[in-house]
Amino acid sequence: MDWIVILQAGVASGTVLLFATLGEIFAERSGVLNLGVEGMMLIGAMSAFSVAVKTGDPWMGVLVAMLAAGLLSQIHAFITVTLQADQVVSGLALTFLGTGLSLVLGEGLSKAGTVALLPAFSIPLLSRIPLLGPVFFTDQNVMVYLGYLLTPMAWYYINYTRPGMHLRAVGEHPAAADTLGINVYRLRYFYVFVGGMLAGLAGATISLAISPGWFSELTTAGQGWIAVGLVIFAQWDPVRGAIGSYVFGALRRLILDIQGPQTLLWFANPFYYNPYWGFFLQMLPYAFTVIVLVLGSREAVRKRLGAPAALGLPYIRGERGL
Amino acid sequence: MTHPPDNPEHPPLVVEMRGIVKRFPGVLANDHVDFSLYKGEIHALLGENGAGKSTLMNVLSGLYRADEGQIFVNGQLVEFRSPRDAIRAGIGMVHQHFMLVPSQTVTENILLGLDDPRFLLHLNHYHRKIAELAEQFGLHVDPRAKIWQLSVGEQQRVEILKMLYRGAQVLIMDEPTAVLAPQEIEGLFETLRSMTEQGKSIIFISHKLQEVTAIADRVTVLSKGRVTAAGQPMAGLTRRDLARLMVGREVVFSLEKKPQEPGEVVLEVEDLHAENDKGLPALQGVSLTVRAGEIVGLAGVAGNGQRELAQVIGGLRKPTKGRVLLNGVEVTRKPVRFGIDLGVGYIPEDRTHVGSAPNLSVTDNVIMKKYRKEPIARGWSVDMQAATRLAEELKEAYDIIVPTVETPARLLSGGNLQRVILAREISNNPAFLLAMQPTRGLDVGAIEGVQRLLLAQREAGAAILLVSEELEELLSLSDRIYVIYEGRIMGEVRDGDIEKIGLMMTGTPLEEIEGGENA
Numbered sequence: 001m002d003w004i005v006i007l008q009a010g011v012a013s014g015t016v017l018l019f020a021t022l023g024e025i026f027a028e029r030s031g032v033l034n035l036g037v038e039g040m041m042l043i044g045a046m047s048a049f050s051v052a053v054k055t056g057d058p059w060m061g062v063l064v065a066m067l068a069a070g071l072l073s074q075i076h077a078f079i080t081v082t083l084q085a086d087q088v089v090s091g092l093a094l095t096f097l098g099t100g101l102s103l104v105l106g107e108g109l110s111k112a113g114t115v116a117l118l119p120a121f122s123i124p125l126l127s128r129i130p131l132l133g134p135v136f137f138t139d140q141n142v143m144v145y146l147g148y149l150l151t152p153m154a155w156y157y158i159n160y161t162r163p164g165m166h167l168r169a170v171g172e173h174p175a176a177a178d179t180l181g182i183n184v185y186r187l188r189y190f191y192v193f194v195g196g197m198l199a200g201l202a203g204a205t206i207s208l209a210i211s212p213g214w215f216s217e218l219t220t221a222g223q224g225w226i227a228v229g230l231v232i233f234a235q236w237d238p239v240r241g242a243i244g245s246y247v248f249g250a251l252r253r254l255i256l257d258i259q260g261p262q263t264l265l266w267f268a269n270p271f272y273y274n275p276y277w278g279f280f281l282q283m284l285p286y287a288f289t290v291i292v293l294v295l296g297s298r299e300a301v302r303k304r305l306g307a308p309a310a311l312g313l314p315y316i317r318g319e320r321g322l
Numbered sequence: 323m324t325h326p327p328d329n330p331e332h333p334p335l336v337v338e339m340r341g342i343v344k345r346f347p348g349v350l351a352n353d354h355v356d357f358s359l360y361k362g363e364i365h366a367l368l369g370e371n372g373a374g375k376s377t378l379m380n381v382l383s384g385l386y387r388a389d390e391g392q393i394f395v396n397g398q399l400v401e402f403r404s405p406r407d408a409i410r411a412g413i414g415m416v417h418q419h420f421m422l423v424p425s426q427t428v429t430e431n432i433l434l435g436l437d438d439p440r441f442l443l444h445l446n447h448y449h450r451k452i453a454e455l456a457e458q459f460g461l462h463v464d465p466r467a468k469i470w471q472l473s474v475g476e477q478q479r480v481e482i483l484k485m486l487y488r489g490a491q492v493l494i495m496d497e498p499t500a501v502l503a504p505q506e507i508e509g510l511f512e513t514l515r516s517m518t519e520q521g522k523s524i525i526f527i528s529h530k531l532q533e534v535t536a537i538a539d540r541v542t543v544l545s546k547g548r549v550t551a552a553g554q555p556m557a558g559l560t561r562r563d564l565a566r567l568m569v570g571r572e573v574v575f576s577l578e579k580k581p582q583e584p585g586e587v588v589l590e591v592e593d594l595h596a597e598n599d600k601g602l603p604a605l606q607g608v609s610l611t612v613r614a615g616e617i618v619g620l621a622g623v624a625g626n627g628q629r630e631l632a633q634v635i636g637g638l639r640k641p642t643k644g645r646v647l648l649n650g651v652e653v654t655r656k657p658v659r660f661g662i663d664l665g666v667g668y669i670p671e672d673r674t675h676v677g678s679a680p681n682l683s684v685t686d687n688v689i690m691k692k693y694r695k696e697p698i699a700r701g702w703s704v705d706m707q708a709a710t711r712l713a714e715e716l717k718e719a720y721d722i723i724v725p726t727v728e729t730p731a732r733l734l735s736g737g738n739l740q741r742v743i744l745a746r747e748i749s750n751n752p753a754f755l756l757a758m759q760p761t762r763g764l765d766v767g768a769i770e771g772v773q774r775l776l777l778a779q780r781e782a783g784a785a786i787l788l789v790s791e792e793l794e795e796l797l798s799l800s801d802r803i804y805v806i807y808e809g810r811i812m813g814e815v816r817d818g819d820i821e822k823i824g825l826m827m828t829g830t831p832l833e834e835i836e837g838g839e840n841a
């Protein structure tokens with residue numbers, strides 16, 4: 001096994017998680033939990049691939065993917081922000097809807113053959129840094145580099161800009177924001193949309209860059225759920241979200257690759273000789289997600305991790321207690 | 323449209339509200355209210371809880387829209403659609419419950435919603451600007467601190483700064499003293515005076531007579547949504563006059579407390595430690611005792627561990643260290659019912675959610691601690707006839723005003739609901755009674771009733787721990803008073819020395835106060 005190759009592929013695969021995680025961080029920082037990430041990613045992956053097949057232009061595919069997933073997210077925004085319905089239920093429904101829609105619309109797409117993919121390249125100079133160069137800056141897809149830019153931008157935006165400050169205020173104390181003339185509803189719609197677009201981008205990154213093609217719901221294989229778990233793990237911080245995404249991306253690769261060789265570090269490789277062990281490994285990221293989600297649904301744990309105080313709560317103007 | 327010229331004897335009118343009507347489902351909160359404010363004055367808005375004070379000012383600050391009536395600012399008719407409109411006209415309100423984002427800094431909270439800065443925050447520049455403004459009005463607070471790190475008094479200063487930064491000329495303070503210790507109240511009053519000297523006008527909402535007498539130039543009294551005194555100068559008004567205007571009848575100011583020797587120790591709290599909901603230390607070694615036949619007060623600014631202490635004693639929270647003994651038997655780390663069977667009565671702070679089951683009938687609510695025992699229990703079942711009979715008896719004995727005992731508890735007024743809870747807890751003849759803010763939010767008549775019931779329990783030999791944020795109530799009911807600050811007992815006072823209590827409420831331990839006196 002070549003560790004450099006595993007890490008390199010891990011960063012690429014982590015980029016998918018990164019986009020979805022960043023998107024969900026934006027939505028949740030505004031106070032809206034969106035469990036529809038998986039559905040939005042599937043819509044993104046399907047429409048990106050299908051548009052790229054039709055037009056031959058992968059960038060067009062990316063654009064349409066982001067818009068399609070963004071639009072889908074607005075259903076969730078309408079249900080939870082305007083109609084003030086339960087965010088968990090609506091998010092789950094969104095995943096069902098997104099999954100179903102992408103399966104129907106993507107019918108036959110898996111036999112579409114080859115399409116033009118997003119370009120991959122190395123960064124001069126940076127790629128020559130020992131260790132880091134080959135892992136992060138050699139033969140990576142353009143989306144991976146975009147991820148490097150997006151992470152610090154998101155972090156800076158949330159913490160050091162006026163709109164970022166308003167985003168935090170709306171998720172922490174919407175009534176306070178409202179009395180100061182900040183439009184809570186509009187901002188929540190907007191950041192749910194941002195979350196949708198980034199989930200769409202994550203989907204497009206799968207189908208047009210990282211593992212190209214359309215394999216129905218196996219295209220995302222539950223990565224949307226991992227992203228939702230990563231947000232809690234990251235304590236709603238983009239930089240921690242990026243670290244978590246890359247670590248998980250690398251683990252996913254490792255779990256796949258570890259089943260290949262007959263020997264591991266001079267010993268017989270148990271994962272090669274016993275495929276059930278491999279299945280167990282493959283289960284781990286999802287088990288992690290389930291555990292994080294269960295823990296994260298506990299009020300006390302959430303408070304301790306620093307969840308946005310109004311996360312999951314609809315904002316109703318002029319409620320008693322104002 | 324402009325209003326008639328000002329009376330030349332008075333300073334100019336900055337605000338005039340005419341004929342304000344505001345209805346909520348089933349409530350007429352403001353009934354044709356008139357209100358006027360002169361430049362540079364402190365105008366008190368006095369009234370009991372529920373009189374409609376906050377509603378009226380929420381209308382003035384743009385949060386609510388009046389159903390009828392007009393508002394003039396500096397002689398111009400205005401219409402506010404949002405608080406933003408009001409603040410543009412120079413009117414800012416500091417709410418009863420602060421509107422601050424706890425995870426953000428002072429500066430961020432002040433800048434929220436403004437157009438400047440446009441995109442990047444440039445925090446250092448604004449930290450300096452805000453520090454200067456704070457200096458000007460004597461509102462000391464660190465602009466870089468996060469709100470959750472600040473004391474309640476400091477948070478209030480941030481709220482005031484928020485409004486001043488937006489250029490407020492009129493500042494509405496909704497019950498600003500409710501959350502402050504006596505010394506902090508004095509500081510607030512100084513700030514308010516310095517603001518009027520600099521040309522600001524202040525509306526001071528309160529239901530406490532002595533504060534209004536201490537600070538206001540004029541007073542408007544509301545009672546059940548109506549004005550009973552309109553902008554009268556304070557000179558020439560006595561506390562008795564004000565009380566009558568508030569309540570609509572004569573009010574007796576003193577309660578009779580018979581001198582009485584306390585008996586055996588009933589409740590003993592030993593070195594109690596506990597965490598709050600966030601997992602932060604809330605109690606850090608609390609020890610206290612309560613004897614039979616005495617009322618022991620626990621004073622302190624809200625949020626200093628009172629709630630957690632009450633929850634541990636009531637069995638609703640597990641301590642991390644220490645124990646609670648009732649007549650020598652440990653009740654900590656035991657089921658709640660264990661304490662109940664030993665004679666713990668608990669009047670919780672939140673009467674609608676913790677103290678009662680809002681959708682259940684009065685009968686169901688009063689038998690909650692009795693349904694397992696004769697005569698309410700009959701074998702495995704509940705004897706509903708006996709239950710109803712008991713509820714009827716309690717209804718008579720405790721003056722619960724309700725059409726029938728089958729009425730759901732949620733339809734009761736605050737005072738009546740509190741009597742239901744008291745009836746349930748007291749009729750068990752508790753050895754120990756824990757009363758948490760038992761009169762908060764009740765009107766004067768109801769307060770008196772509750773206080774009499776507590777005194778009667780004292781005479782009957784119960785040990786009572788009274789947790790309250792109303793110092794006056796503690797002073798008039800308690801035999802001795804402990805003061806709690808940041809989860810520690812600062813000391814114990816037997817002579818009702820309000821100065822000492824105040825110092826302890828802001829974190830000076832009793833030894834230091836007395837050490838200072840002797841030095």
Ligand SMILES: Nc1ncnc2c1ncn2[C@@H]1O[C@H](COP(=O)(O)OP(=O)(O)O)[C@@H](O)[C@H]1O
Nearest residue numbers: 319320346349351370371372373374375376377
């Ligand atoms: N948002 C609201 N919805 C329904 N009823 C309200 C609301 N705000 C206040 N009320 C009712 O209006 C009356 C006046 O309340 P409020 O103005 O808060 O009184 P105060 O501030 O004098 O204590 C009360 O009966 C209260 O229950």
Ligand SMILES: [Mg+2]
Nearest residue numbers: 375376377418
């Ligand atoms: Mg009020």
